[in-house]
Amino acid sequence: MTREESQEVERQEQTEEGTAWRRGRKADKKRIRRHGKRELKTKKKEERKEMELRPMGCHKPLDQTRPEAHISSRHFN
Numbered sequence: 001m002t003r004e005e006s007q008e009v010e011r012q013e014q015t016e017e018g019t020a021w022r023r024g025r026k027a028d029k030k031r032i033r034r035h036g037k038r039e040l041k042t043k044k045k046e047e048r049k050e051m052e053l054r055p056m057g058c059h060k061p062l063d064q065t066r067p068e069a070h071i072s073s074r075h076f077n
Helices: 003-035 037-053
Strands: none
Touching: 003 037
């Protein structure tokens, strides 16, 4: 592969990353337009808190009634 081709591939990869990032930003902007910025921030804060409550490697929604149900035995061994 020549140098120009490798630069072209690199440029494509960078733009793909950029579009994914922009897509996320665009979704946020739409949400802000619908609900207002404060609500978006509180939603993100709640998601962050929820992620902190979960045990490592557990991506299921946390069951508040039985928190021990989500903690597998391997965390204690």
